[in-house]
Amino acid sequence: MTATPMRTHRRTTVAILAVGAALVIAPPARAQTVAITGGTVFTVSGERIEHGTVVIVDGRIRAVGSDIVVPEDAERIDATGKWVTPGFVAFGTQLGLVEIGSVGETNEGSRSDDAVTPSFNVLEGINPASQLIPVTRIDGTTTALSVPGGGLVSGQAVLIDLAGDDIETMVIRSPAAMVGSVNRDAKSSAGGSRAAVMDRLRRLFDDAMELDERRGDFARRQMQDLAAPADELEALLPAVRGELPFLITANRRSDIANALRLAAEYELDLVLVGAHEGWQVAEAIAVAGVPVALYPLTDVPTYDAPSARLDNAALLTAAGVRVIIATGDSHGAREVRHAAGNAVAYGMPWETALRALTLEPAMALGIDGDYGSITEGKVANVVVWSGDPFELSTVAEHVFIRGALVSMESRQRQLLERYRTLPPSYFRP
Amino acid sequence: MQRRPTVIISAVLLTLAAAPAAAQDRLPWGPESPPYASTYQRRHYPTVVIRNATILTAAGDEIPNGSIAFGDGKILAVGTAVDEPHGALVIDGTGKFVTPGVIDSHSHLGVYAAPATDAESDGNEYPVKANTAYVWAEHSVWPQDPQIPLAVAGGVTTIQVLPGSANLFGGRSVTLKLVPGRSVQEMKFPGAPYGLKMACGENPKRVYGGRGGPATRMGNMAGYRTAFLEARAYAEDWRAYADKDSKEKPDRDLGKETLAEVLMGAIAVQNHCYRADEMLQMLDLAREFGFGIRSFHHAIEAYKIADRLAAAGAAASVWAGWWGFKEEAMDGIYENAALVTQAGARAVLHSDSEDDIQRLNQWAAKAMYAGQQAGIPVTRNDAIRWITANPAWVLGIDTVTGTLEPGKMADVVVWSGDPFSVYARAEQVYNDGWLVYDRHDPARQFTTDFELGQVTR
Numbered sequence: 001m002t003a004t005p006m007r008t009h010r011r012t013t014v015a016i017l018a019v020g021a022a023l024v025i026a027p028p029a030r031a032q033t034v035a036i037t038g039g040t041v042f043t044v045s046g047e048r049i050e051h052g053t054v055v056i057v058d059g060r061i062r063a064v065g066s067d068i069v070v071p072e073d074a075e076r077i078d079a080t081g082k083w084v085t086p087g088f089v090a091f092g093t094q095l096g097l098v099e100i101g102s103v104g105e106t107n108e109g110s111r112s113d114d115a116v117t118p119s120f121n122v123l124e125g126i127n128p129a130s131q132l133i134p135v136t137r138i139d140g141t142t143t144a145l146s147v148p149g150g151g152l153v154s155g156q157a158v159l160i161d162l163a164g165d166d167i168e169t170m171v172i173r174s175p176a177a178m179v180g181s182v183n184r185d186a187k188s189s190a191g192g193s194r195a196a197v198m199d200r201l202r203r204l205f206d207d208a209m210e211l212d213e214r215r216g217d218f219a220r221r222q223m224q225d226l227a228a229p230a231d232e233l234e235a236l237l238p239a240v241r242g243e244l245p246f247l248i249t250a251n252r253r254s255d256i257a258n259a260l261r262l263a264a265e266y267e268l269d270l271v272l273v274g275a276h277e278g279w280q281v282a283e284a285i286a287v288a289g290v291p292v293a294l295y296p297l298t299d300v301p302t303y304d305a306p307s308a309r310l311d312n313a314a315l316l317t318a319a320g321v322r323v324i325i326a327t328g329d330s331h332g333a334r335e336v337r338h339a340a341g342n343a344v345a346y347g348m349p350w351e352t353a354l355r356a357l358t359l360e361p362a363m364a365l366g367i368d369g370d371y372g373s374i375t376e377g378k379v380a381n382v383v384v385w386s387g388d389p390f391e392l393s394t395v396a397e398h399v400f401i402r403g404a405l406v407s408m409e410s411r412q413r414q415l416l417e418r419y420r421t422l423p424p425s426y427f428r429p
Numbered sequence: 430m431q432r433r434p435t436v437i438i439s440a441v442l443l444t445l446a447a448a449p450a451a452a453q454d455r456l457p458w459g460p461e462s463p464p465y466a467s468t469y470q471r472r473h474y475p476t477v478v479i480r481n482a483t484i485l486t487a488a489g490d491e492i493p494n495g496s497i498a499f500g501d502g503k504i505l506a507v508g509t510a511v512d513e514p515h516g517a518l519v520i521d522g523t524g525k526f527v528t529p530g531v532i533d534s535h536s537h538l539g540v541y542a543a544p545a546t547d548a549e550s551d552g553n554e555y556p557v558k559a560n561t562a563y564v565w566a567e568h569s570v571w572p573q574d575p576q577i578p579l580a581v582a583g584g585v586t587t588i589q590v591l592p593g594s595a596n597l598f599g600g601r602s603v604t605l606k607l608v609p610g611r612s613v614q615e616m617k618f619p620g621a622p623y624g625l626k627m628a629c630g631e632n633p634k635r636v637y638g639g640r641g642g643p644a645t646r647m648g649n650m651a652g653y654r655t656a657f658l659e660a661r662a663y664a665e666d667w668r669a670y671a672d673k674d675s676k677e678k679p680d681r682d683l684g685k686e687t688l689a690e691v692l693m694g695a696i697a698v699q700n701h702c703y704r705a706d707e708m709l710q711m712l713d714l715a716r717e718f719g720f721g722i723r724s725f726h727h728a729i730e731a732y733k734i735a736d737r738l739a740a741a742g743a744a745a746s747v748w749a750g751w752w753g754f755k756e757e758a759m760d761g762i763y764e765n766a767a768l769v770t771q772a773g774a775r776a777v778l779h780s781d782s783e784d785d786i787q788r789l790n791q792w793a794a795k796a797m798y799a800g801q802q803a804g805i806p807v808t809r810n811d812a813i814r815w816i817t818a819n820p821a822w823v824l825g826i827d828t829v830t831g832t833l834e835p836g837k838m839a840d841v842v843v844w845s846g847d848p849f850s851v852y853a854r855a856e857q858v859y860n861d862g863w864l865v866y867d868r869h870d871p872a873r874q875f876t877t878d879f880e881l882g883q884v885t886r
Contacts, residue, residue, distance in 0.1 A: 101754035102631075132753070253884075280884055300783050301575050302544045307884045331753035338791065341851030392794040392851050395802055412752070412762045416803060419768065422736045 025059065025161075025370065025379050025402060026169045033057045034403065035070040036384060039079030042351075044086055044359045045373035054084060056380040059403035064374050077398055079384045085354060086374055087142025087381035087401065088389075089361040090333040091293050091326040092247070092273060095136060095144040096126035096160060096170075098330050110150035115189030116204060116228045119235035120155030122148050123174045126167050132330055134410040137162040139334035140389060140396040142381040143172065143371065145361065147179045147247065152189035152200060153236065154179040157247065159365060161381065163401040176365050178239035181249040182258050183274065184304045198258055203227040205240045205266050212237055242269045245365055247293070251276040251305040260288050271364050273326065274298075276305030279312045282319030291364045292316055293324040296343035313356070314347030323348070324364055325356040341390030353390065379403075456690065457667040458681055465567060467617035469606060472863040475518045476500030478511060479843060482522025487529050487817040488832040489810055497527055499839035502862040507833050520857075526848055528813055529833050530586025530840030530860060531789050534699075534746045534820035535726050535779035538577055539570030539590055539605070539613070543783065544879070549574075553593030554600065559637045560656050562625065563684035564600035566592045570613040575879045576783040581607050581866045582874070583787035584842040584855035587618060589824050591626045591726075594701040595636045597643065597652045599626035601687055602699055604824050608860055609875045622825040624723070625691050627653070629702035629711060630757050650710060657718045660688030697723035697825055703757035705733035712741050724823040726779060728769075729761045735772030744775035744823050748785075749796035766793075766815055767800020767807045777823055778815040789816045794849035812849065838862075 034056040041052035043064060053068040054061060070076065099106035108125030111117045126146060136144070142162055148155035156175030164170035180186075182197050190196040207227040211234070217223050218230065226233060238244040250259040251274040260281075263270035272278065272292045278285060285292060296313045298305070316323050325343060327336040340353040348356075362372025370379050380403035387394040399406045418424050477499055484495035486507060496511035497504065506512065513519065540552035551569035554561040570590055580588070587606055592599035602624035605616040629649060638644040643652050663685035669675035690696040698715070702708050702725045715722050724744035725731060729752065731738060731745035738745055747769070752761030766776040778793045780786035797812035821831025830838040839862035846853040858866035867873035 099753075100756050100759060103756055131759075277884075279886075297784060297788075299579060299787075300543050300545075301879065301883070303546065306544065306879075332750065335750055338795070338851055342788070342791075345852045345854055390851055392791055392849060393798045395798075412760075415760055416732075416762050416764050416768075419733050420803075422734075422772070424733070 025172065026164070032403065033062075033071050033074040034077060034400070034405075035068075035074040036077045036079050036084055036382065036398075037070065039082040039084040039384060041084045041374060042354060043374040044355055045375045052084065054374055054382060056382070056400065056403045059380055061374060061376055061378050061380050061382070063376055077384060079398075082397065083385040083387060083389060084374070085140075085383055085385065085389055086358040086372060087383050087399065088140055088336060088357040089371070090136065090141045090144040090336060091324050091361045092147050092328055093144055093330045093333045094146055094149065095132055095162070095330050095333060096128070096130050096146050097122055099127065099130055099132065101331070109146075109148055110154065111148070112150065115151035116153045116232060117148075117151060117155045118153045118178060118228075118239070119232050120148055121158065121175055122146055122155065123158045123167055123171060126158065126160060126170065128165055128167065128170060131411045132333070133162050134407070135331075135412055136333045137399055137401065137406055138396060138408050138410055140337060140383040140385065140399060141333060142383070142399065142401045144333070145176060145365065147177070149179075150185075152180060152186050152197065153204065154181070156235070159367065161401050163404070163406055172371070173365065173367060175244060177245040177247050177271070178236065179247045182255050182262075183249050183251050185249070194255065194258070198262065200227070201262060202265075204233065204236060208233040208236045208240050239268065240266055242267045245269045245271050247271045247273050249273040251308075253277040253280045256281055256285070260284060260290065263288065263290060271324070274305075275316075276308035276312065278321070279309065279315035280307065282316050282321055285316065286320040291322040291324055291360060293326040293361070293364070295326055295328055296339050296346070296348075310342070311346040313343040313353075317348050317352050322360055322363070323352070323356045324360045325353065337389050338392060341392075344390060350390070456686070456695070457664075457671050458679075458686055465565070465614060467619045468612070468614040469608075469617055469619050470615075471502045471861045472608075474859075474863045476505070476514045476516065477520065477859070477862070478513050478517045479520045479522040479525075479527055480511075482525045482527045482843070483847075484527045484833060485809065485813045485848070486833040487810065487813045488834050491809060495527075497833060497841065499841060499859070499862050502839050504833055504835050504837045504839050504841075506835055520843070522843065524846065525856065526844040526846060526853070527833070528584070528790075528842050528844065528848055529817040529831055530842055530858065531584045531816050532820040532824065532831060533580070533585055533588045533780050533786050533789060533816075534724060534777045534823045535781045536580075536588040536590055536786055537593070537781070538580060538588060538783060538786070539572065539574045540566055540592065541783070542571045542574035543576050553595040555593070555595035556636050556640050559597045559633055559643055559652055560684060561592070561596045561600050562598035562656070562687040563682075564592060565603065566590045566600060566626075567603035567613045567617065570603065570605070570616075572610045572613055572616060573877045573879060575877045577607055577609075578866075578875055578877060579783070580786045581858055582855060582868070584790060584844070584848075584858055585786055586840040586842075586858065586860045586865075587821075587824070587826070587830065588786070589624060589699070589820075591624070591699060594626070594628035594632045597628060597633050597649060598656060598684070598688070599628060601696070602626055604826065606860055608863070608865055609877075618824075618826060620826075620829070623687075623690070623696045624699040624824070625687055625696050627698055627700045627711075629700065629707045630704060631755055632701070646707065650714065653714055654717070656684075656688055657692065657714075660685045660692060661718070664689040664692060691720050692718060694720065697721075697823075699724055699726055699823070701726045703727055703729040705730035708734060709737060712737065712743065715741075723825070724775075724777065727758075727781065729758050729765070731774075731776075732762065732765045732768035733760075735769045735774050738769065739772045739774035744777055744819060745769045746777040746779040746820070746823060748781070749778060749792040749799070763796060763799035764803050764805060766796040767803070767805040770800075770807050770811050770815075771805050775819050775822060776815050777819045779820070790844075790848040790853070791851060797849065809849065
């Protein structure tokens with residue numbers, strides 16, 4: 001037998017974009033120049049621009065400002081009276097991985113064969129034809145971090161733009177993050193105790209690093225039993241070394257403290273997910289410089305977070321924590337902008353909430369050089385809104401993904417048209 | 430005044446969609462006074478006058494710079510010029526909006542209480558058998574559910590608590606006023622009729638498919654029909670006994686009593702049913718047995734049969750944005766409530782959720798704006814009725830509450846701004862004229878036992 005026990009080939013999914021590589025984003029199929037004129041532009045990275053112009057060329061933002069010369073060949077979108085923002089990032093959904101919640105054959109988001117599956121990369125589970133993708137993007141969400149779920153270390157999340165016929169086109173980064181948990185859901189994967197969860201994670205992390213240092217010993221079978229199969233530990237390694245963001249769900253104050261402790265011990269690039277009781281330890285989270293991805297509408301008490309409250313986002317923000325507004329629900333991902341509005345109603349500054357849907361997730365995932373704001377050179381994910389995007393009365397009027405206008409059709413809108421007058425015609429119009 | 434039971438039965442059987450009879454009417458099998466009766470008592474509170482607010486009455490009017498007066502639990506006056514009773518508490522409502530208290534036609538607060546361990550999971554009597562019409566939701570309600578004050582902070586004053594949807598017949602619902610209390614009886618809405626939870630579709634067949642059935646939708650239908658036939662026979666046995674045609678006193682059967690009271694029109698059917706074709710089957714079932722379906726719940730596809738719902742007089746309790754969590758929920762659209770309203774049927778925005786019950790005004794807004802943006806002519810009055818007057822009708826309490834009209838119960842919410850804005854929050858909630866919640870006064874925010882000892886700011 002000549003092959004070493006270590007698997008030497010890279011998984012094809014991972015090879016689509018290696019960690020840390022410069023982003024090569026597929027341009028729109030048809031190169032075009034677009035100018036969005038007259039709107040109030042919320043760049044997020046800088047000041048808002050009244051009567052601003054955004055010029056998009058070949059999928060990237062070419063220029064933004066109030067005094068921009070519109071190229072002659074540009075298709076013009078009149079945004080007078082409209083609000084223009086970066087497209088929103090759905091952080092922590094299973095968009096593309098789930099079609100019908102209760103129908104297992106349409107779900108690709110978790111591996112049930114093991115609790116520790118860091119090698120599980122969800123990219124090839126993504127279905128570009130999912131009905132959820134149009135439903136979500138016509139409400140202004142242009143990018144999604146699709147995450148695996150379940151277990152202790154669920155696997156690798158991928159970042160996709162919500163347009164494209166295949167994953168090669170859609171993908172922004174794969175893997176984009178490692179996903180794990182130290183909350184109540186992790187307990188059953190570690191024998192039933194939070195303490196055991198921490199112990200198992202440390203053994204995994206230690207063994208991943210030791211394996212990396214002693215590859216020769218491992219090949220000669222001169223190592224002790226490892227905490228997980230070698231290929232799983234190898235997949236975990238970038239996250240243990242802090243080269244890949246590590247999303248860890250922790251809600252109770254003590255769970256958050258555990259996650260922070262783990263991050264400090266191993267220098268993880270930690271992103272706290274959930275953090276329902278984060279407001280209680282906001283200072284510690286701020287000092288650790290750890291961003292928090294939270295769903296702002298959580299206030300029903302559980303033993304996982306007895307003191308959840310609706311002003312969590314506001315209190316964390318006030319303490320200097322970088323907050324990402326996340327949604328855990330795939331079908332409801334489109335509602336995230338209203339969740340942001342509620343966070344504002346409970347004290348989060350409006351501009352911070354906008355940032356929490358755009359630049360903060362981009363920064364946490366290390367793609368802020370290309371995403372998250374309306375800035376010259378960045379990928380042109382841009383939305384023209386009828387008004388304040390957080391308001392219930394507002395609609396997305398134009399959605400650009402990589403500089404191309406997306407169709408505002410969805411299966412839901414087709415249902416509306418079919419049944420607008422009764423009885424319906426079941427023949428195509 | 431005591432009518433003979435036989436008269437009740439025969440009279441009601443002739444009427445298809447009879448209004449629920451008053452719950453206190455004596456039933457042939459029942460004791461003199463109904464068991465587990467409401468012990469609700471209105472709390473004393475001064476007469477209140479709110480001035481300079483925008484008032485959405487849910488009775489057709491939106492009154493800018495309006496005033497409302499209420500005292501002794503009743504609305505005294507609403508309009509642009511309202512007298513100030515002596516000793517009234519006067520509140521400046523400048524910039525505020527006033528609406529009726531929000532009513533949720535579909536809640537599981539108390540029966541699926543927080544912190545949501547198995548110990549509080551009391552909403553579904555399953556998997557026992559597909560017909561559990563004999564259970565009463567009120568016997569599961571935990572008045573100390575910490576979700577209750579959260580709903581109150583969202584402007585909710587009244588809810589219908591239903592058993593879960595695992596069973597064809599889930600059991601009796603109960604209508605509660607959201608006030609603190611030691612027993613569910615202290616919360617029971619006085620005079621509110623009972624409802625019967627029925628469930629169509631995927632849930633019963635999923636739960637009982639491997640447990641003796643029903644395993645199919647036709648099995649579901651057979652289960653309803655068999656049970657109603659038995660209930661009809663049960664009622665006839667009692668009628669024969671009451672008319673002295675038979676000397677044999679029938680044995681009481683709690684489940685058949687509930688179904689027989691449905692056939693008599695005393696209990697309103699509250700039917701969990703997603704798909705359009707199944708709702709039409711259920712309307713046929715109701716026709717077969719001569720009862721009315723008060724409301725379909727989770728009626729994801731109501732918009733496909735809005736004309737038929739209007740003709741049948743059945744309400745559709747719907748979500749605005751939920752969809753896709755199961756196959757029968759795939760066709761949910763934002764415009765559902767608007768299309769139902771346009772067809773002349775009653776639409777209700779319900780929650781079925783301890784989270785969304787806190788923001789029913791926002792869901793009504795989303796449904797309204799989606800309808801308007803699609804060119805469907807729905808008004809702000811329609812939308813506020815989706816969460817007030819219409820659910821009041823579904824619960825059979827619309828003559829008592831659900832609108833801001835003189836004589837109605839003073840269930841009143843003061844909002845910080847337009848309740849159809851995401852930024853508006855309920856600031857004051859009056860239940861029966863009593864200030865049960867004030868956002869700016871912690872002394873006016875009740876807490877449950879569970880919350881004691883938890884970390885607060």
